[in-house]
Amino acid sequence: MSPKCEHHFLSPVEGVAPNVRVSYDTGNLPTKLHGLIVDYDSSALSGTLPAICESAPGPYRPRWACKSIRGNYRIVWDFEDAVLLPPSKKATMLFLALLAKRLRLIKWWPGFDVAAYNPCQYFELGRDWETLPKYDRIPKDTLDLWMWEATKTAQISANKPDQDIPLDEVEREVHSRFPGRWTGRFEPGARGPRFWDPTASNPSAAVVREDGMQCFSGDRGFMSWRDIFGSKWVEQFEASRIKGILERTLHDGQAFWVLDSPEAGWTRMNSQHFTKWLKCAGFDSVKDKGATASDTDRIEVAAITQRHIAAAMPFLYYPHGPMEYRGERVLNTSRVQVMAPAPATSFENIEEATTQHFPFTWSFLSQFLDTIDGEPRQFQYLLSWIKHAYMCGFQQKPQPGHALVLAGPASKGKTFLASVLLSRILGGSSDASDFLVKGSQWTDQLAKWPIALVDDEKGSSDYDSHRVFSIMVKRLVASQTVAFNGKWMATGEVAWNGRVIICCNDDAESVKLIPSLDFSIADKISLLRVNATSAFRFPANRSETAKILDQELPFFCRFLIDFKYPDELINKQDTRYFLKPFKHPELYSMASTSGNVYATYELLVMFMKQYRQTPGGMENEAWEGTASELHQSMTQFLQSSVIGRQNPRSLGSQLGLLQARGVPIERLKQSRNGTYRWRIPVDLEWGPSTAADLPPAGDMSTAAKTATPADKEMTI
Known part of the structure; x- marks a missing residue:
């Protein structure tokens, strides 16, 4: 020892470089432990030191004892052979803690110093060293066993572990x-x-x-x-692991989308949550020494640049996950599915199915609608309509379908059919009143669910409001898309091939909710009239109804799959909607006579009656003039209260719709100033072509006259 050295220090720990002080900070990690030095902050003994050590409270007795520079006691245990320490500081400290427990260090003297847990602790040499007469050298096998017990569940690598290698x-x-x-x-x-x-x-x-x-x-x-x-060799697995993460990650320009599991589906995460998710998956968010980015940084950048999608929105009835839409890669967030059907061998014939497997459902549906000429033609159309909607979702091949109007008395099951029975079968429903009736901009719920329901809303008597409602219904049915817009959500256009269902009472005021048949919508809507005399009774409480539906509807779905479309209901001329539009004659008449075209037709007949009574009125074959001139003349002949809110522009539109319906009026060639002239016969009267009997602008369904009874076609 150097005579200039005032203090000498010792440690039982050997580092990677044996002659250099051990330190986790400098990189000279502890690698071997040759013994154990323990200080006690106590200088008083109740007996001699050898006697105390001989009656040791632990299984192994120390070999040396001395006093520290402060006069407190220190004892040292010797090992049979050095024990190898793990690179991880935490794992090494776990071993030292278990070593202290096994040796019962706190039982030897008061004031046990926890510095014994620190593998980088150095001890001043002390004084009054003595070798104890009776001591033990802790066996190497015992130390190795304790090491395994302490670290078997801990990470013992100092660096990022090479785990996830099978x-x-x-x-x-x-x-x-x-x-x-x-x-x-x-x-x-x-x-x-x-x-x-x-x-x-x-x-x-x-x-x-x-x-x-x-x-x-x-x-x-x-x-x-x-x-x-x-x-x-290791990096090939790291590359595969990162590839696996990227294959389950997408980025829409604002947020990450992660497929945590097929059952959970795709989940939206912001950058902070995505980093936490990566850390839980075993990736390090701390940069290695000398590196400019961490593992999580590199994965996030790769996801942004390599896994970009144009949008993440619900695309109803398409497979959940990434898909192509109009030339762009998007994420379908929708997980809506139709109800799973019962097994294919559930029943052999209709009678067995309807009486044993879904009697409640069949009884309700078979009594729900009016018969026509004593035959259940509406019922057969309803089954076909439900089947078509169901098969689009079941086969994940979405197709458009007619809007369905259910009109009839209150408390006959209209809402139950739409919002409960059909909602369960098809995957859900939304209240579309805010969007279709009130013009709300928020469409996220409408786009998410397969049924857009308008239930018992009063139709507006205002021409413009009802016109907008009718056009919105037409657009929703025909365009097969909807603008997706929700609060704090991505916006964009999504494919939507759901079904619009409108429920209303059948009184004169309520049928005004039916979209106007004037706006080329007749071929996109079906009108079904509810049976006012149905004796069907629901269970006393909703929970009982739900229990019945849980049992029956899977079998009804199997029936739908096997049900055969009546050939006369299939639209072979216009294949867009697969089925022909169906209109109950009386309901169609009520809807027609409650519309603005009918009102305009009435005004024209009244006007022509007055016009014929004017001098020379009967001498002319027809009245001719522009819509503005007609409006002015009608205002002169009729009271302004009768004309109501009719204006030249709306009157011109109504004349065009009447001409399209076959009323014998004629639009003449455009004049020099860009206006059209109209020619209206002066003998315009009520006759076989009254507005209630006029065919719609499109294909009027002949199914109400030609369809065969349902029981002749429903073969399995």
């Missing part, structure tokens, strides 16, 4: 590179030789871990798979 791949590489060096099972906790060291002879000197081999002999306490097989 152990069967590791085992295959072991046998390939080191044939015959490992026998027995290769799994976590299995012991064997240090197979990579040709000089190693101890058959149980290493233990298999997920991220490498923990060693009890040699010069290192842990060998990662990278240490054993090299970086090139």
